[in-house]
Structures are given as structure tokens and as C-alpha cells.
Amino acid sequence: xxxxLSRSELxxxxxxxxxxHIYSRNKKMSxxxxxxxxxxxxxxxxxxxxxxxxxxxxxxxVKYEYQEEDIFNxxxxxxxxxxxxxxxxxxxxxxxxxxxxxxILEYIEExxxxxxxxxxxxxxxxxxxFWTKFRDDKKPDxxxxxxxxxxxxxxxxKEAQECLKILEEHGLxxxxxxxxxxxxxxxxxxxWLAFWFEAMEEAAxxxxxxxxSFPRLHAWIRNFKEVPVVKENHPDQTRLLAYFKWLREMxxxxxxx
Numbered sequence: 521x522x523x524x525l526s527r528s529e530l531x532x533x534x535x536x537x538x539x540x541h542i543y544s545r546n547k548k549m550s551x552x553x554x555x556x557x558x559x560x561x562x563x564x565x566x567x568x569x570x571x572x573x574x575x576x577x578x579x580x581x582v583k584y585e586y587q588e589e590d591i592f593n594x595x596x597x598x599x600x601x602x603x604x605x606x607x608x609x610x611x612x613x614x615x616x617x618x619x620x621x622x623x624i625l626e627y628i629e630e631x632x633x634x635x636x637x638x639x640x641x642x643x644x645x646x647x648x649x650f651w652t653k654f655r656d657d658k659k660p661d662x663x664x665x666x667x668x669x670x671x672x673x674x675x676x677x678k679e680a681q682e683c684l685k686i687l688e689e690h691g692l693x694x695x696x697x698x699x700x701x702x703x704x705x706x707x708x709x710x711x712w713l714a715f716w717f718e719a720m721e722e723a724a725x726x727x728x729x730x731x732x733s734f735p736r737l738h739a740w741i742r743n744f745k746e747v748p749v750v751k752e753n754h755p756d757q758t759r760l761l762a763y764f765k766w767l768r769e770m771x772x773x774x775x776x777x
Contacts, residue, residue: 557614559584568712569621570609578749580632637705651691652709666720667771723764
């Protein structure tokens with residue numbers, strides 16, 4: 521049976537196709553314009569949260585301007601840009617301001633989809649977000665040994681090791697990276713293990729992430745450090761150690777009356 525459209529139906533179909541074409545073109549132009557807008561990161565050289573953001577931008581091939589902030593003498597600009605938490609990093613894109621590194625990473629992933637930081641599988645994406653949140657939620661337990669001394673430090677070190685064991689056995693498992701065969705958002709969030717944790721251990725005079733106890737995490741650290749964007753952009757270890765020794769002294773100094 522033959523089927524044909526009337527002249528008015530053909531006209532409506534033509535107009536619909538035209539609207540779809542215009543919408544698609546405008547959407548592409550809007551995305552292109554968004555991608556070309558100015559990108560700025562306000563950070564502090566010793567913050568692992570700032571490095572999460574700059575590593576992500578470098579992986580995406582996004583050019584950005586970096587502005588160093590003195591977090592111990594916060595500028596009016598920082599207080600203006602992040603009046604809620606008054607912390608770095610602050611991400612500026614086309615005049616729009618975003619705070620909190622995990623939120624910034626999600627924004628970067630959605631705005632620049634090239635070289636994705638999250639897996640395509642919905643469950644794998646959910647697990648990537650889970651382990652990123654786990655690290656952020658467990659920060660007091662992971663860092664506790666650094667702020668304590670004596671018996672309290674010994675107990676805090678054990679609590680940190682319990683968290684690290686969970687990361688190794690249930691998060692990393694037998695994978696090269698937390699998100700699979702290539703570096704992803706979870707790995708960026710765990711980047712503090714590769715540089716900052718070692719400096720904290722040395723400054724505190726205690727070894728928590730022992731190679732014999734955590735072989736997979738140590739293998740991950742080696743792999744992470746070999747990723748080009750990480751290898752080319754990380755804090756100087758000598759300077760980082762001096763910074764953590766100073767912080768350690770501040771945390772453990774007896775309170776004066």
C-alpha cells in the first residue's frame with residue numbers, strides 16, 4: 521500500500537527538520553563558546569585539592585590561568601569569590617565561580633567531555649564517586665596521626681591504616697588505577713597519597729603506609745607518578761616537607777595559658 525504526505529504535512533515536516541538543525545547548530549556553537557571562555561584557578565601551592573583541579577584540566581587539555589593565594593592571609597578576592605568556606609580552590613569559568621574541589625571536578629567533566637575522567641558504565645561511575653567521597657569523609661581518620669603525639673598518635677596511625685586497608689582491598693583491588701586501566705577522577709582525589717602522605721609521615725616521625733602492608737597502594741603510587749600530567753605538575757617534596765614540619769609544630773605545640 522502506497523503512503524504519501526499532503527503538501528501541508530510535507531511543509532510541517534520540513535519546518536521540523538529545520539528547527540532540529542538550527543537547535544543542533546546553536547547547541548554546538550554554545551558549547552564551543554563555553555569552552556573558549558576564560559578559565560582561572562585560585563589555589564595554594566601545598567593544597568592537594570588544588571592539584572586535583574589542575575591535573576583534571578591538564579588531562580582535558582584545557583588552558584587556564586593560575587593565581588596563588590596566601591591562605592594564612594586571605595585576600596579580599598578569595599573572600600569575595602568563596603564567601604561561604606573561604607578556602608581554595610576556587611574555579612572561575614567565564615565569570616562563573618565554583619568552590620569545593622569535588623564539585624569543580626564534576627563541572628570540568630561535564631563542560632569538557634573529552635578525555636573523560638569518569639567511566640561510561642553507570643555502576644562504575646557511581647563507585648568512582650563513592651570512593652572519592654570515602655576519602656573526603658575519612659580525612660580526619662587518615663590525617664589524625666599527623667596532629668597527635670605519643671599514645672594518641674599510635675592509635676591514630678592504626679585508624680589511618682584501617683582506612684588505607686579498605687582503600688586497597690575494596691577500592692583499588694587488583695586494578696592499575698582506582699577507575700580501571702587509566703587515570704580517572706578517583707585517582708585525582710587520591711593523589712595526596714602519592715606526594716603529601718609521605719611528607720606527613722616524615723614530618724610526624726611515623727610510618728603508616730608501609731610497603732609490605734600495602735603493596736597494591738604502593739604500586740598505584742608508582743603508576744600515578746608516571747602519568748605525564750602528574751609527573752610535570754606536583755609540589756616540590758623538600759618544600760612540602762618543610763611546610764608539614766612547620767604545621768606539625770603548630771598542631772603539637774603545648775597550649776599556653
